[in-house]
Amino acid sequence: MPVSIQPVMxxxxxxxxxxxxxxxxxxxxxxxxxxxxxxxxxxxVIWLSEQAAFDSGQPVRGGIPVCWPWFGDLARNPEAVQALxxxxxxxxxxxxxxxxxxxxxxxxxxxxVLDFNCPPLAQCxxxxxxxxxxxxxxxxxxxxxxxxxxxxxxxxxxxxxYLAVGDIHRVSVQGLDDTPYIETLEDWQPRRQSGELRFDxxxxxxxxxxxxxxxxxxxxxxxxxxxxxxxxxxxxxWNPWIDKSRRLSQFAEDAWQRMLCIETANVLDDxxxxxxxxxxxxxxxxxxxxxx
Ligand SMILES: O=P(O)(O)OC[C@H]1O[C@H](O)[C@H](O)[C@@H](O)[C@@H]1O
Numbered sequence: 001m002p003v004s005i006q007p008v009m010x011x012x013x014x015x016x017x018x019x020x021x022x023x024x025x026x027x028x029x030x031x032x033x034x035x036x037x038x039x040x041x042x043x044x045v046i047w048l049s050e051q052a053a054f055d056s057g058q059p060v061r062g063g064i065p066v067c068w069p070w071f072g073d074l075a076r077n078p079e080a081v082q083a084l085x086x087x088x089x090x091x092x093x094x095x096x097x098x099x100x101x102x103x104x105x106x107x108x109x110x111x112x113v114l115d116f117n118c119p120p121l122a123q124c125x126x127x128x129x130x131x132x133x134x135x136x137x138x139x140x141x142x143x144x145x146x147x148x149x150x151x152x153x154x155x156x157x158x159x160x161x162y163l164a165v166g167d168i169h170r171v172s173v174q175g176l177d178d179t180p181y182i183e184t185l186e187d188w189q190p191r192r193q194s195g196e197l198r199f200d201x202x203x204x205x206x207x208x209x210x211x212x213x214x215x216x217x218x219x220x221x222x223x224x225x226x227x228x229x230x231x232x233x234x235x236x237x238w239n240p241w242i243d244k245s246r247r248l249s250q251f252a253e254d255a256w257q258r259m260l261c262i263e264t265a266n267v268l269d270d271x272x273x274x275x276x277x278x279x280x281x282x283x284x285x286x287x288x289x290x291x292x
Contacts, residue, residue: 016096018100035060058097060250072267127147169200177209207237224291237263266282
């Protein structure tokens, strides 16, 4: 399978464009953020806002932002995560808008490989963060945290995947049945999922104790997106629906109909506790399949 890896600019952002067969992947150095992933003429797998701004220092709306070393609102994180960082703090951590460096690009037996390093953070001395992105018939991400310091560090994180959907009203998510979740829109109440998840309003839920595999079923586009996580038992399912869409940056008023975030995470009681010298890898594979 022919593979090419080339530097390209998207607005002001230096990016790497990977082609493998008829698959196309675009990754910005900023945030090591996947911006596009598509196969042939099919609709994109990953959603990228048509109003996305490609400016330095500003996270791009869409793609797969890396949230680290905390996810969401720091003040909503467990004590052990909060303890390491001063408030006020930006949502989703510190690395989304940073210039990561591409340490290595390679083709290994028909697989394209990009290894990104996050610049060292003054706020997190001794913590090292890397993202490996591999493209074969699917897209694979491995986010590795390494504690080189001499104290235990606790962090929360997510690969905040924006998935493209044909029609949010018709999609469903399989793999959540009977799992506990936190309903953040109703005072963070604990609940339990019954059956598959469908969407008829704003959704912002933290699922816990998850299996490794989830599937997004998309009848409008006659396909499914399979997600395979490792090093993670939690995920955030998010769609802003109508009202919240109006308040979001880089987001068209009707874009909520065409996207769904399934954010493979380590949050709440699934946070990562890194002893001195320890590493943790959060893995995610995203595979496009025709409907059964
Ligand atoms: O606008 P952002 O900082 O990128 O956050 C976008 C969204 O991320 C997560 O999914 C949260 O659960 C949402 O509450 C939040 O609105």
